[in-house]
Amino acid sequence: xxxxxxxxxxxxxxxxxxxxxxxxxxxxxxxxxxxxxxxxxxxxxxxxxxxxxxxxxxxxxxxxxxxxxxxxxxxxxxxxxxxxxxxxxxxxxxxxxxxxxxxxxxxxxxxxxxxxxxxxxxxxxxxxxxxxxxxxxxxxxxxxxxxxxxxxxxxxxxxxxxxxxxxxxxxxxxxxxxxxxxxxxxxxxxxxxxxxxxxxxxxxxxxxxxxx
Numbered sequence: 001x002x003x004x005x006x007x008x009x010x011x012x013x014x015x016x017x018x019x020x021x022x023x024x025x026x027x028x029x030x031x032x033x034x035x036x037x038x039x040x041x042x043x044x045x046x047x048x049x050x051x052x053x054x055x056x057x058x059x060x061x062x063x064x065x066x067x068x069x070x071x072x073x074x075x076x077x078x079x080x081x082x083x084x085x086x087x088x089x090x091x092x093x094x095x096x097x098x099x100x101x102x103x104x105x106x107x108x109x110x111x112x113x114x115x116x117x118x119x120x121x122x123x124x125x126x127x128x129x130x131x132x133x134x135x136x137x138x139x140x141x142x143x144x145x146x147x148x149x150x151x152x153x154x155x156x157x158x159x160x161x162x163x164x165x166x167x168x169x170x171x172x173x174x175x176x177x178x179x180x181x182x183x184x185x186x187x188x189x190x191x192x193x194x195x196x197x198x199x200x201x202x203x204x205x206x207x208x209x210x211x212x
Contacts, residue, residue, distance in 0.1 A: 098196060
């Protein structure tokens with residue numbers, strides 16, 4: 001091979017390396033952008049739930065003040081809210097927001113017991129969160145919706161039985177709002193945390209979060 005041929009070969013190899021390097025860098029940037037996007041979406045959903053639970057604290061504090069016997073439960077609710085806030089701050093990956101919603105599920109259960117005690121009612125049986133919006137708190141019954149038996153809060157159960165749509169939690173996906181179970185992988189950890197202690201229980205056997 002003459003000198004010119006060697007030069008051309010080296011130039012071709014160098015150009016190929018440049019193209020490959022640019023493609024690798026581009027894929028890396030796109031992957032990082034996608035991770036950042038999923039993290040932003042998951043954090044937004046979890047933050048809304050933590051703040052929503054925080055908004056209930058004033059009402060729960062008033063209940064505890066009216067009934068000192070409920071003070072221990074208010075202390076528990078406050079501690080769980082603080083733990084959820086801490087988990088929210090510490091989360092660095094979308095899946096890590098499952099820790100936030102695990103704590104919120106326990107916190108809303110404690111809040112339901114506090115409300116029952118303050119009202120002089122029997123302690124409610126522990127049940128999984130409302131499927132339509134886990135932020136509604138513990139379900140009160142299972143109801144058939146779209147051929148599935150799903151845990152539902154009292155308000156959503158009334159709506160479904162009346163032929164209306166339940167109050168479904170929506171999330172952002174592709175610039176529009178969709179039911180959270182259609183939200184894609186960004187919300188997988190966030191949704192899973194609400195039901196992590198219930199998998200294998202017959203009350204949630206019809207819950208399919210495969211699209212999340």
